[in-house]
Amino acid sequence: MDINWYPGHMTSARRRIEEDIKLCDIVIELLDARIPGSSRNPDIDKLAANKKRLILLNKADLADGGITDAWIKYYESSGIKVLALDSRVRKQTQKVSAAVREVCKDKIERDRSRGIMNRPIKAMIAGIPNVGKSTFINSFVGKASAKTGNKPGVTRGNQWVRLSKDINMLDTPGILWPKFDDEQTGINLALTGSINDNILPIYDLSLILIDYMKTNYCNIMHDRYIINESLDSPHILEAIAINRKCLLKGEEPDIDRAAKLIIDDLRAGRLGRISLEKPAQS
Numbered sequence: 001m002d003i004n005w006y007p008g009h010m011t012s013a014r015r016r017i018e019e020d021i022k023l024c025d026i027v028i029e030l031l032d033a034r035i036p037g038s039s040r041n042p043d044i045d046k047l048a049a050n051k052k053r054l055i056l057l058n059k060a061d062l063a064d065g066g067i068t069d070a071w072i073k074y075y076e077s078s079g080i081k082v083l084a085l086d087s088r089v090r091k092q093t094q095k096v097s098a099a100v101r102e103v104c105k106d107k108i109e110r111d112r113s114r115g116i117m118n119r120p121i122k123a124m125i126a127g128i129p130n131v132g133k134s135t136f137i138n139s140f141v142g143k144a145s146a147k148t149g150n151k152p153g154v155t156r157g158n159q160w161v162r163l164s165k166d167i168n169m170l171d172t173p174g175i176l177w178p179k180f181d182d183e184q185t186g187i188n189l190a191l192t193g194s195i196n197d198n199i200l201p202i203y204d205l206s207l208i209l210i211d212y213m214k215t216n217y218c219n220i221m222h223d224r225y226i227i228n229e230s231l232d233s234p235h236i237l238e239a240i241a242i243n244r245k246c247l248l249k250g251e252e253p254d255i256d257r258a259a260k261l262i263i264d265d266l267r268a269g270r271l272g273r274i275s276l277e278k279p280a281q282s
Contacts, residue, residue, distance in 0.1 A: 013173040020124065021048060021051065025051070026054060027044065027052070028056060029055050029056070029125075030125060030126070031055060032132075033058060034059060034062055034192055034275050036277070037279065038188035039127070039194065041126070042177055052104055052107075056096065057071060057072070058085060058087050058131055059132060060086055061086040063273055064273050070279055081103050088139055089139070093136060096140065097167060101166075108121075120162075120165070123168070123170070128174050128175065129176065130192075133174065137163070141162075174194075191266060202259045202263065205259070206258070207234065214229055217272070225239070226243055227243060237262070238253045
């Protein structure tokens with residue numbers, strides 16, 4: 001399945017990030033906890049090579065907790081501080097301030113030794129489209145400081161936001177990279193909503209999701225849709241259409257509507273806490 005989405009505005013957005021990152025002390029990368037490998041933009045590693053790093057595994061409430069723990073160990077083994085959170089919960093986002101100070105403690109101590117007190121830490125928050133950066137910032141600050149939406153690419157320009165008296169954060173547009181290294185990365189990004197649905201083969205994606213659920217989360221689809229999981233994936237999709245009244249004229253199953261339904265259920269957490277990938281070393 002060929003999935004590739006790199007609109008022209010992402011080229012200019014990457015260029016802006018490359019320039020603005022020079023102003024920042026730390027780069028906070030927001031990843032989707034369901035796909036922490038696929039949602040990590042390799043361009044960020046290159047751009048932030050000499051910066052302090054913090055990874056936030058957002059939407060952890062939608063991900064498999066055991067697998068999320070494995071991802072935390074995976075990234076922390078590389079010396080990167082990691083937090084798992086649901087960015088809609090302000091109490092959880094407040095933990096980020098302490099993590100930023102911990103990662104930047106050398107800078108803070110160096111400033112103090114020079115007699116510089118209370119100079120704000122400049123943090124850049126980066127990530128792919130629809131990973132929840134703006135929701136995170138608004139939850140952290142407690143007001144609508146950044147535009148939000150459930151479609152990729154809502155944030156268009158870079159904007160500074162004061163998170164606290166000692167942390168200023170630069171919000172950046174979500175960017176993908178020009179070409180995915182493997183097909184599975186594109187599939188994972190598509191399933192979780194980071195690529196515009198209008199260009200996606202929703203039917204094919206739904207069959208891939210059904211196959212994955214049968215192998216990794218047995219009985220969840222049976223319990224959710226009251227269907228026989230021993231059927232092949234096209235017949236499972238047909239059964240979902242019938243049981244959920246996704247019907248065309250003449251009572252024919254509306255397969256396209258059922259395909260969209262199961263993907264929407266995954267994204268909203270209605271299938272339960274599902275992770276779509278594990279770290280390579282686990």
